[in-house]
Amino acid sequence: KNEVEQSPQNLTAQEGEFITINCSYSVGISALHWLQQHPGGGIVSLFMLSSGKKKHGRLIATINIQEKHSSLHITASHPRDSAVYICAVNSGGSNYKLTFGKGTLLTVNP
């Protein structure tokens, strides 16, 4: 079993819909990251969380440390949000190493 599990693997939505991507992890962590990978392959860091909730534009990330669970929400989704969204955690006492989920492929249709 992977230390970081994401669901769903694939998600198709219509423009304007509210989207939720989930991430569960099985180890103690110091931080959780949400990343975005566009079709060209480059990766951008969206959020780093250790508790609570963060918001940036239409993106909201939450984390529940007790339940070892995080969610990434996208409000008013747009076709340009189409990408792979990746959850990753700093664990094992290392402040440097990340363990990654397999990613969620989001497609937003106009």
Add this chain to the structure above:
Amino acid sequence: DGGITQSPKYLFRKEGQNVTLSCEQNLNHDAMYWYRQDPGQGLRLIYYSQIVNDFQKGDIAEGYSVSREKKESFPLTVTSAQKNPTAFYLCASSIRVQPQHFGDGTRLSIL
């Protein structure tokens, strides 16, 4: 603008050949990383370096080598010992626990 530059974008390797992937950053970050991405799998750590002249093996270091002679540069060599090198390779850098900055990647294929 500060960032990470990976080159080349596409690379082809012949059987038995070593190839080197370049990664340069001008973010003044101490830590640098190399990851491998295969279809349907999460990124896996190959090597990382926290300071110049020091680096550690990640989860899948066999068949790869690195050097860190300068803070800005962390080249990755895919040796002939790596029997399945076809993958997408990503370089990243960070300051301690801060979010990692990623390059645009190099796609390596076998001729």
